[in-house]
Amino acid sequence: MPADPLNPGGLIPTPAESSASLSLISSLKLIPHIEGGYFIETDRSKDTIPNPFVTELTAASDPTRTFSTLIYYLLTPHTPIGRFHRNKSRTIHLLHKGRATYVLIHPDGTVETFVVGQNVAIGEKLQWIVEGGDYKASFVRPEDGECLISEVVIPGFEYSDHNFMASREELLSLVGEEIAKEWEWLLRKD
Numbered sequence: 001m002p003a004d005p006l007n008p009g010g011l012i013p014t015p016a017e018s019s020a021s022l023s024l025i026s027s028l029k030l031i032p033h034i035e036g037g038y039f040i041e042t043d044r045s046k047d048t049i050p051n052p053f054v055t056e057l058t059a060a061s062d063p064t065r066t067f068s069t070l071i072y073y074l075l076t077p078h079t080p081i082g083r084f085h086r087n088k089s090r091t092i093h094l095l096h097k098g099r100a101t102y103v104l105i106h107p108d109g110t111v112e113t114f115v116v117g118q119n120v121a122i123g124e125k126l127q128w129i130v131e132g133g134d135y136k137a138s139f140v141r142p143e144d145g146e147c148l149i150s151e152v153v154i155p156g157f158e159y160s161d162h163n164f165m166a167s168r169e170e171l172l173s174l175v176g177e178e179i180a181k182e183w184e185w186l187l188r189k190d
Contacts, residue, residue: 021076021146028072035164035188036081041157042150043070049155053088066156075100075138076146082138083188084165089153091130098140098147102128103183105135109174111183116147135165135174137186164188 017025024030030038048064075082075098084105099117106112117124130136140147165171165187172180 017076017078021074021078024074024146024148028074030072030074032079033073033082035083035085037073037075037079039071039073041069041071043068044156045069052155053161065158068152068154069156070153071151071157072096072148073151074146074148075140077140077142077144080140080142081186082136084135084137084171084183084186085162085188086133086135086165087130087153087157088132088161089155089157090132092152092154093128093130094150094152095126096148096150099124099144100138100140100147100149103137103186104130105171105174105183106131107133109176111175111179116149117144137183139186 025038028040030040033039045067047067049067051063051065053065054063073082084103093116095116095118099115101113101115104112114128115124116126116128118126120126138147168180168184168187171184171187175183
């Protein structure tokens with residue numbers, strides 16, 4: 001089996017995590033994610049669909065795709081940031097516990113922010129969708145504790161469909177100087 005590009009070198013959770021976080025990480029068998037936080041793929045559908053991402057330029061690509069994939073994703077106070085990235089596929093998110101803030105940058109440069117959490121009376125979300133092509137980042141504040149979600153990706157996630165926002169210049173070109181200054185701390189540093 002090839003090395004997991006999202007966990008190069010088989011990274012293990014840091015011992016600096018709280019005992020509660022380490023227990024959750026261990027129970028769910030989560031591993032560090034290069035976006036930040038921890039994850040584990042829990043399902044990859046055996047069903048396939050025609051690959052919607054095949055074009056004349058990529059005709060050599062697989063003509064089919066996995067119908068869907070499912071992961072757990074966890075942010076903790078010690079690993080509080082999921083860096084800006086995007087996927088080609090639509091992603092459905094479902095909150096299990098905790099709170100986090102999400103920042104989406106749509107292809108037209110509009111920015112959307114919202115809090116995911118249990119308090120729906122004040123507008124916190126229990127479920128949300130990120131369309132393919134949107135950049136997303138997420139973070140927990142110290143008072144939020146940890147945030148555990150599931151992500152359903154349709155068509156299924158493939159590493160070749162994932163990319164990080166390349167640079168501050170890319171962020172700047174999407175949203176302009178003022179907004180870029182506000183959110184550049186969510187860019188991947190390496």
